[in-house]
Amino acid sequence: MSTATTYAHTPGFYSGDRPEIVTSRFRYDDSYTIERFLATEGYEGLKAALARPATAIHEEVKNATVLGRGGAGFPAGTKWGLTPPGVFPRYLVVNGDESEPGTYKDRLLMERDPHQLIEGCLIACYAAGLSQCFLYIRGEMALAQERVATALNEAYAAGYIGKNILGTDFSVDMVLHWGAGAYVVGEETALIESLEGNRGMPRLKPPFFPAAIGLYGKPTIVNNVETLANLPWLLCHGADEYVKIGTPTSPGTRMVAVSGHVKRPGVFEIVNGTTTFRDLIYGDEFCQGIRNGNELKAFVPGGGSAPWFIADQLDLPFEGRLVGAAGSMLGSGAIMVMDDTTDIPAAALTLTRFYAHESCGKCAPCREGGTWLMRILERVVAGIGTSRDLDQLYEVGETICPGAFPHASSTALDIPAVPFPYKMTTICFVGPSAYAPIHSALTLFRDEFEAKIVKRTFIPVTAVGAGQ
Amino acid sequence: MSRLTEDNVRVALEIIGRYPKARSATIPLLHLAQQQDGYVTNDAIQHIGELVGSTSAEVFGTATFYEMFKFEPVGKYLVNICATLSCALMGADQLMHHAEHVLGIKAGSTTADGMFTLEHAECQAACTEAPTLQVNYRYRFNVTNETFDELIADLRAGRLNDEIPGHGTVARIRQRIPADRAVGAQAPDDVTTAPIWMATPLSAEGAST
Amino acid sequence: MTTTESDPNAVSITINGREVTARKGDLIIKAAEDAGEYIPRFCYHERMSSVGMCRMCLVEVDTGRGPQLMPSCMFPVSPGMAVFTDSPTSKAAQEGIIELLLAQHPLDCPVCDKGGECPLQDQSFSHGPGESRYVEEKRHYEKPIPISDLVFLDRERCILCDRCTRFADEVAGDALIQFTHRGNLTQVNTFPDEPFASYFSGNTVQICPVGALTAKPYRFKARPWDLEETESTCTTCSVGCSVAVQSTRDEIVRLQGVDSDPVNWGWLCDRGRFNFEAVNSGDRLGTPLVLTEQGHLATSWNSALDSVRQLLDDALAAGGPSSIAVLGGARGTNEDAFAWARLAHDVLGTPNVSAQMADGLPVGVLGLERATIDQAASATTVILLGPDLKEELPVLYLRLRDAAEKKRTRIIEFTPKASGLTRNAWRTVFYEPGLQDDAVASALQQTDIAEQLATGEVVIIAGRANLAESSAPTVAALVALTAALPNAKVLPALRRGNVVGALQVGLRPGAGGLDSIGILAAAAAGKVECLVLLGADPLSDVPDADLARRALAGAARIIAIDTFATDSNRLAHVVLPAAAFAEKSGTTTNLEGRVTRVAQKVTVHGTARPDWMIAAEIATRLGTDLGFGSVADVTRAINENVDGYEGVNDDSLAAAVDGVIAVSQTIDPINAPLVRFGDRNAYDFRLIVSRTMYDAAVGTQHSPSLADLGVGTAIHVHPLDVARIGSAVGSEVKVTSSRATLVLALTTNDSVQRGTAWVPFNQPGGARIGDLIDIDASVTDVRIESL
Ligand SMILES: Cc1cc2nc3c(=O)[nH]c(=O)nc-3n(C[C@H](O)[C@H](O)[C@H](O)COP(=O)(O)O)c2cc1C
Ligand code: SF4
Ligand code: FES
Secondary structure: OOOOEEOOOOOOEEEOOOOOOOOOOOOOOOOOOHHHHHHOOOOHHHHHHHOOOHHHHHHHHHHOOOEOOOOOOOEHHHHHOOOOOOOOOOEEEEEEOOOOOOOOOHHHHHHHOHHHHHHHHHHHHHHHOOOEEEEEEOOOOHHHHHHHHHHHHHHHHOOOOEOOHHHOOOOEEEEEEEOOOOHHHHOHHHHHHHHOOOOOOOOOOOOOOOOOOOHHHOOEEEEEHHHHHOHHHHHHHHHHHHHHOEOOOOEOEEEEEEEEOEOOOEEEEEEOOOOEHHHHHHOOOOOOOEHHHOOEEEEEOOOOOOOOEOHHHOOOEOOHHHHHHOOOOOOOOEEEEEEOOOOHHHHHHHHHHHHHHHOOOOOHHHHHHHHHHHHHHHHHHOOOOOHHHHHHHHHHHHHHOOOOOOEOOEOOOOEOOEOOOOOOOOOOOHHHHHHHHHHHHHHHHHHHHHHHHHHOOOOOOOOOOOOO | OOOOOHHHHHHHHHHHHOOOOHHHHHHHHHHHHHHHHOOOOHHHHHHHHHHHOOOHHHHHHHHOOOOOOOOOOOOOEEEEEEOOHHHHHOOHHHHHHHHHHHHOOOOOOEOOOOOEEEEEEOOOOOHHHOOOEEEOOEEEOOOOHHHHHHHHHHHHOOOOOOOOOOOOOOOOOOOOOOOOOOOOOOOHHHOOOOOOOOOOOOOHHHHHO | OHHHHHOOOEEEEEEOOEEEEEEOOOEHHHHHHHOOOOOOOOOOOOOOOOOOOOOOOEEEEEOOOOEEEEEOOOOEOOOOOEEEOOOHHHHHHHHHHHHHHHHOOOOOHHHOOOOOOOHHHHHHHHHOOOOOOOOOOOOOOOOOEEOOOOEEEOOOOOOOOOHHHHHHHHHHOOOOEEEEOOHHHOEEEEEOOEOOOOOOHHHHHHHOOOOOEEEOOOOOOOOHHHOEEEEEEOOOEOOOOEEEEEEEOOEEEEEEEOOOOOOOOOOOOHHHHHHHHHOOOOOOOOOOEEEEOOEEEEOOHHHHHHHHHHHHHHHHHHHOHHHEEEEEOOOOOHHHHHHHHHHHHHHHOOOOEEOOOOOOOOHHHHHOOEOOHHHHHHOOEEEEEOOOHHHHOHHHHHHHHHHHHOOOOEEEEEEOEOOOOHHHOOEEEEOOOOOHHHHHHHHHHOHHHHHHHHOOOEEEEEOOOOOOOOOHHHHHHHHHHHHHOOOOEEEEOOOEOOHHHHHHHOOOOOOOOOOHHHHHHHHHOOOOOEEEEEOOOHHHHOOOHHHHHHHHHHOOOEEEEEOOOOOOOOOOOEEEEEOOOOOOOEEEEOOOOEEEEEOOOOOOOOOOEOHHHHHHHHHHHOOOOOOOOOHHHHHHHHHHHOOOOOOOOHHHHHHOOOOEEOOOOOOOOOOOOOOOOOOOOOOOEEEEEEOOOOOOOHHHHOOHHHHOOOOOOOEEEOHHHHHHHOOOOOOEEEEEOOOOEEEEEEEEOOOEOOOEEEEEOOOOOOOOHHHHOOOOOOOOEEEEEEO
16 A cells, blocks of 8 residues: 655655655645744754864765766765865856756755755855855746745845854855756756856866866866755765665665656655666556556656666666666656557657757757757658658767667567667767667667558557547 | 846846856846846847946857747747657647647747747656646646636636736746845955865865865 | 987877877877878867867777777877777768768858868868768758858858857957857857957958858959969068968959968958958059149159159259158068168168158167067066057957967056957056056056066067157156066067068168158258158158148158059159059068068059169169169168178078068167146047058058948047037037147047047048147147037
C-alpha cells in the first residue's frame, strides 16, 4: 500500500517514507516563509558552518561527495577546489535555469523552500571564499522569482545575508538575476555570458573553465539549485550521516521527475544510486506503472539529451556509471515514459525540434545540422519522407557526432549497448542532443520510421485516451 | 516608442548598482522596459545602452537572443502552450489545435482585439503536470479543452486580474537590498585579496585537484 | 634538435607523425601552418582573439588521453602533443563542416565579388565533400543591405564566423554590428537606425571569408583573376600602413591592408583604403598650366619649365635667394623632398623652406629621443599630448587602443576635449586650451600619476590638439614633460604622409631661415618674390585663413606643383602637374622614422611627373645637374648624404620587409618658447579647432565614396553651456573672435568641456573657420551670440 502523500501546494510532488534531505519542508503550505524556515532547523546549517573554519566546511562537503545535480554530476566539493589558489574575487552563480526537457525539481525547490537554497548558497560562499552570489533564475518562472525575491529581502533584513552575517566577519551579497528564455543559457559558460549581459553563447572549455576563468574572467563556481539545497542538511547532520544514504559513488538523495505515460507522474526525492528505473516507473511508492495497463515502449532516463532506454534497462539503478555503460546518462533526473501507443518518430521530433530551436547558433554543426535534422524528420513524420532520408539522418548526425554514438542494448534486436561518451564537433551538448533522440529512435525502432515512409500515414504524437 | 520613465530609471540604477559591471544589468533592464511598454521599444534599447554603457547594437544583439523579449506589441495575454515531449505525449497537439480554434488564430499570432497572443513554447519545467501552459508566465497544469475555455473566459472577464498582470510584468516582487546591509558590488579588478573570513587558504590538495 | 634543448620557448610536438618544433604559446593551427600543414579555417584570425566558432579547424589531437577532436584555433601546443590534421575523423569533421556551411550558402559565386579569392570556395575544393546532400529550402534575406556609407551586407552569404563583429568590437571599438537573433536565424546586423559608421569598416570587408561584406568603391569593379597587385605604403597619414595596391586595366581598384608587424597589423583606416579614388579622378591636372590674361592655359613642359626658370631668375634678381620660399612637400616621397631640398637650399640658396603648413610643431620635435609605434604600444605608460589620434592617425589609434585593452599600457591623456582614446585612457586630464603646461605640471604632482610614471618606460605622443592656438603652449608642455621624464621617448604626431621624411631629408628651414608661419608672414608683407607651393594648399591647410589669403596675394610670383587645381594654386603663375600615389615609386618615412617603399602601379595621369624629376629639371635649367637620372639615384643620394639614412639602401630595404628606421641625429631639440595670452573675457568660449578624418582635403573631396562623409561645420559646446548662449540647438549663432564674425549652427557635444567650443576644421562647403584664427595669438577666444 502506497504511503506516498502529495500536497495541494506542491503539484506533482509525492513524499513517502524515504529520507528527506531537500524536501523536508514541502509538507507545510507556508514552507517558503522565513518563519516556517526558522521553526524547522532553518539557517542552523549556516550557523554550524560559521562556527568552524571555511576550509573545514569545504572538507566536510568534499567528504560527502555531493554530486552535481545539474547534469554533469561532478562533485561540488571537488569543483570548489578547482579555483586557482590565491586568485580573487571568486563568485558563486546559482544555476536556476531549469529547462532540460522533462526536468522538474529546481522550480519546486525555489518556489517551496527558497531559504534552504539561500542557506546553501551562503554555506558555499563561506566554504569556498566566494564574495558575491548571483541567483540566475529562469525567466519564465515568475513565482520562483517572487518567492526567492521575498526570501532574499527577509534574509537581508534578518541579517542572514549582507554585511557581517550573524555578527561574524563573513559578508556576502546575493543578487537575484532573471533569464529571458533560452535553454542553452543553462550551460554554465553560457550562463556566465548571459550574466555579463551578452548573448548566451557557450565559451570553450578549456580555457574557460568557470572555476578558473568565469564571470568577468574571475574564478566562478556554478552550481545547480538542488546541489546547493543539499548543503544545509549536510551541515546540520554531517557528512557521515549524508553518505549513509545512497551508495558510496552516489550518496544522498536525488530529485527525479517521471513524466509521460505513467499512471501517476510525479516528482520524488529518491535514494540515490539504489533506486531502479523499474521501482520508479512501476513502484507503488512512485508511478505505479504504465497508464491504462499499456506496455512500456521506451523511456528517456536523464532529460531530453539522453539516449533512450527500453524495458531491457528497467533494472538499472539510478547510478551514473552504470547508466553510462548502458549507453545513456542520468543528466538532470528527468524520466520521460512512452507507452506502446506512442508514435516514436513524432516523439523524437518534439525533442529534435527543441534542440534545433534552442541552438545558440555559434557552432555550424548545431546551427545548421540541428535544423537540417529537424527538417528531414518533419518530412518523415508527415509521411512524405523517402528511405534516403533515414540514412541522411545518420549522415547529418555524423557531422555533429563523428564515430559511434551511444545507445542502449536490445535483446529483441540483438544489439549490444554502445557506452558513453561520444565525439562531437560542437562546443556544447545542444548540438549532439538534437541527434540523440533521432539516433535512439532510429536504432531501436527503425521499423516505425520505415512504416511512415511506406504507408505515408500520419499518426498524431499522442494517444490520449487510447485504451480507455 | 519610449525611453524608461524617471521612476524606472531609478529602479534601473538600483539594479545596475548591484553588479560589479553595469552591463550585467542588460537583461533585467530589458525586462523592465518590457514591463513598462509591454514590449521592448527601440528607444528603450538605446536608453538601456546609455545606462549600461553598451552600444544599441550590443543591447539589440543580446535582446534578440532571448525568447521572452518582443519587439512589437503582443496581446495583453501571452498564452504559451508547451510542445515538448512530456506535454506532447499527453496531448499538447490537440490542446494547441483547440486553442487555435477557440481563439480563432494560428499559433504565433495575436487576436484582433489584442487580448491574446498564442505561442508554441518549449519545456516549462512542469512535465509531470502535462499538458501545461503559461499565461504571461503563470502556470496552468493538466490543461483540458474545458479548463482552457474557462481560462480564456476568466481572462476575458478580468476575473484573473489579481493573479495575472498584463504582458511584460514577470515577477511583481523585486529584490531590495537595504543600504545598511549591503556589502556593495566592487569592480572585479579592484579585488585581489581573499575575503577576510578565509582565515586559512583552501587546502593545497583541494586547490591542486 | 639542439635548439629544442637550448631554447626555452621551443615545444616539440608531432604533426601527422612528423616531429616539429613549435613556439611555446603557439596555437595548434599556427604551429601546423608554420610546419607546412595548413588547417582550414574561417573564424580564426591571427590579429584577433580566437572564438572557435566555425569549427572548420577541428583536428584530432592526442595529449595522452587518446585522440580528441579539438578546434586547433583555440588550443596552444603542449609538449609531446600529437596532432592529426588528416586522420579519417579530422577529415570527416572538416568535410561535414564545409557541407553544413554550404547548406545555407547561395550558389551565386559567378556574380560574387569574392569569387576567385574566396576562402569558402577554396576550402570547399580543398577540404569539402564535393557534393551537397542538402535539399531543403535555404534561408532568405533581403540582399544586400547597406550597413554604412561604404559597406554592404549580404546575410545569405554570411557564414557567421564572427570576424567582422569581433573586429568592430575588439579592434576598432565600434561595436555597431552584432549577431542578432538566435540559432538557425542568427544573423549579423546593425541596430535598426544606427549604421556601422566606423572609420575602420573597410577592414571587415577584407577579413570576411566569404562575399557577405562588400565595399562600395570596389563592388563589381573587377574579378580577382584580373587584378595586378604591388606592395606599397599608404601615404595618407604618417603612420605609413603597408598596403597592396591592386589595379586592373591600368586603373587602381582596391587597396588591401598588408600585415606589417611593427606598424598596421594588416589594418587600414577607410580614408587610406578608399581615397585612391582621387588618383583615378578625371579632375586631375594632366598638363602644365601658365597664367595668362585669360587665366590658366595648358602648355608644354618645355615652355612651362622655361617660365619657371624665368620666374626664379626674376625673383633672384629682385630680392636675392632669401626672397624665394618653398612651402610643402610633405605629401610626396623622400626622393621628391630631397630633390626639392637640394634645389632650394643648394641651387636657389634659400633657407626659407618648410614642409609644414603652420599647423605642426617646430622641427625640433624630431630632435627628441624618438619612439617606435611598438615601443609606444608596449610602454608601461603612454602620455598623449596631441590631436585625437582616431581622427588624424587612425591606425596608431588602433595600436594604442589594443595596448590599453590588453592592459599592457596605461594611457595618460592631456586633451582639451574628449578624444577617441578617452574611453581607454587610464587618466584623462582636460585642460583649457593654452594651459596645457599647467595641466602637465599639476598632473606630475599627483602621487598616483607620479608612481605610474616611475614604474617603467614612458612614451610621449606629441602633436597639435588645437589649430586655434599656437604651437607654443603644446611645446611648453612637451618640454616640461621631457624635462621631468628624461628617459621618455617621443613619437611625433605630425599628420601628413611624409612630413617626417620631408623634414628629415631637408625640407626644413636652413640657418636663419623662416618656418612656414614666417614664410606666410613674409609673403603677406610682400617680401617673397617667388613662392613655391609644393603640393601645398595654404587656403585649406593653414589654420589662419586670413594669413594664407594675404600670403598668396602678397607673393610676387607663385609656382605650384600639384595633382589638382586648388584655390591656392588658382593664381599661380605656373602650375606643374605632379604624379600621385601609385604613379611613382620611391621611399617614404613614417612618424617613427621608418623608411618603406612606395611603388608605382599605374602609369601617370597625362604628362604629370614626380616632384623629384621636376626639381631636377628646374635645377638643370638653372645650370645645376643634381645628378638624378632615376629615382634610384635620389634614393642613393639620400643614403649617402642625409644623416640618419646611412642604413637605408636598396639592399636593406629589400631585406627588411617592415622597413628601416632612419632618425635624424643633428636636429636640435625644441626648447621652451614663452607663451603669452590675451586677457579672456568671462563671456567668451575658448575655441578648439581640430581635424576629423573626413574633411575638405583634396584627396578626400575627389574620392566620391568619401566626399560626403565630413561632419560638417558647426560650433559644438557642452550641453550645459547652451543655456547661457540663449539659442536653441540647431539654430544659427554669431561667433565672434578678435579677427572676424561667422555664422555657424549651434550643436551640443558631450566630448566638449564647459567654457570651450569646438569647431571641426576645413569641412566641405562650410564657413571658413580659419577666418576666426589669428596665428600670432596663443589662443582664440570667441563670443557666441544668438542672431
Ligand atoms: C546545454 C546544457 C544545458 C544545461 N542546462 C542546465 C540547467 O538548466 N540547469 C542546471 O543546473 N544545469 C544545466 N546544465 C549543466 C551546467 O552546465 C552545469 O554543469 C551545472 O549547472 C553545474 O552545477 P552542478 O555541478 O551543481 O550540477 C546544462 C548543461 C548543458 C550542456
Ligand atoms: S552546440 Fe549549439 S548551442 Fe552549443 S555552443 Fe554550439 S551552437 Fe551553441
Ligand atoms: S577557425 Fe577554429 S573554429 Fe573557426
